[in-house]
Structures are given as C-alpha cells and as structure tokens.
Amino acid sequence: MPADDPLEKLASIGSLKREPPNADEIAGPIRTATVRLADAEKETNAAESRFDLAYNAAHALSLAALRLRGYRSEKRYIVFQALPHTLGVDNPTWRLLDRCHRERNTTEYEGVSAVDEKLLTGLIEAANELLVRVRSLV
Numbered sequence: 001m002p003a004d005d006p007l008e009k010l011a012s013i014g015s016l017k018r019e020p021p022n023a024d025e026i027a028g029p030i031r032t033a034t035v036r037l038a039d040a041e042k043e044t045n046a047a048e049s050r051f052d053l054a055y056n057a058a059h060a061l062s063l064a065a066l067r068l069r070g071y072r073s074e075k076r077y078i079v080f081q082a083l084p085h086t087l088g089v090d091n092p093t094w095r096l097l098d099r100c101h102r103e104r105n106t107t108e109y110e111g112v113s114a115v116d117e118k119l120l121t122g123l124i125e126a127a128n129e130l131l132v133r134v135r136s137l138v
Helices: 006-012 023-040 047-068 076-081 091-110 117-137
Strands: none
Touching: 023 047, 023 117, 047 076, 047 091, 047 117, 076 091, 091 117
C-alpha cells in the first residue's frame, strides 16, 4: 500500500498491525455479527441487550473489514475510526459507532445502563449498513 494510505499511516505509528487477511478471521465475525444483529432487531428483547448485541455486531463487522484490508488492532475503538478507509462509510456513521463505544464503556465499567432508543435505532441501522458493505467485499 502507498505510504500515504491512512491505514498504512496508522500502522506506521503502531495503532494498527499489518497482518495478512485470514479467511476464518473474516468469516467468523461476519457470521456472529449476522446472528447478533438479527437478535438486536427483536423488539421483545430488552433495550440493554439489543444495544449490546448491535454494538458487538458492529464491532465484529468493523474488525472483519479491517482484517480484509490486511490489518489488526488491539484497541476496540480503532476499528470504528478506520471505517472510512476500510468500508468507505461516512463520518456521521463512524462517529455514531464511536459514541456507542463510549456508551458501551460506561455500561461495562460504571454500571450505567440507560439506553437511548434513538441511539439504539441508529446503531442497528449502522450495523446493517456495515453488514451490507462487508458482504459486498467477500
């Protein structure tokens, strides 16, 4: 990849690691994300569960996109920040996912679990967009 490639720049500063794509590390996250996303869309599930399922689906799909491009990250949030370069998503989408990452951390580490329905709806829509984009690459 060219040295001016944004993913290559992230690799040069250690935010990403170069690693050849691995079919299992791409197919597995897509499979699990598909199941989680279907469950997240079920309104009979608790909002907290739906948020967790949709967030993890979006993360798995973002990770699969990064792996498709030949990179890996040890930091969860980087996979969302890389989305404009891995899947061509627009800034509002990755920023929404980044906000969901912060919400997830608040829930995980501080025990706060109030789910904003509008944010949940946006998260599910964003995860569905990622699923379509990732599937188009495989």
